[in-house]
Every structure is written in structure tokens, then in C-alpha cells.
Amino acid sequence: MAFKKKFAPRRKFCRFCADADLPLDYKRPDILRDYITERGKIIARRITGTCAKHQRLLSTEIKRARQMALLFYTAGHSSDVKKKSNI
Secondary structure, eight states, rough: OOOOOHHHHOOOOHHHHTTTTTTTOOOOHHHHHHGGGGTTTOOOOHOOOHHHHHHHHHHHHHHHHTTTSSOOOGGGOOOSSSSOOOO
């Protein structure tokens, strides 16, 4: 009995190769936030589909943005996360 796949996964592509006008810069945290989790981890290229060249640049720019306090390091540093209070 042969099993058929229920769906074909979408082909992953590098956003930065597809759109040359898209800046990969630490001063654009709105773009960089798409490539980190809520906990602050950088998402792997096999998941995002980014090419190796742009993944290296992306991780460098995310680290620069963290250093300049434009992005957070961990979830505890995020202003979105409510801290537990001692009530």
C-alpha cells in the first residue's frame, strides 16, 4: 500500500536574495524581529530559508542590534513579557 503525501511543502527562499532593496541592517529591528523567537533565539536557516551568506550577515546584525539595545537578549529583557510580582 503506497502512502501519498497530503501536501507539498512550500519552497523556501531567501528574502534578501529575492529583494535586493530590502536592507539587512541593525538599525531596522522590525525586519530582524522576524528572525528571532519570542525568547530571543536566532532562528536557524533551515527553518527560515535564508541562504548561508545572508544568515551569517543576519546573525551579525542581530547581535549588533542587541548590543545597541534595539533588540532584547532574552525574554526577561523584553518589555512585552510581564514579570511575576511577589504579591
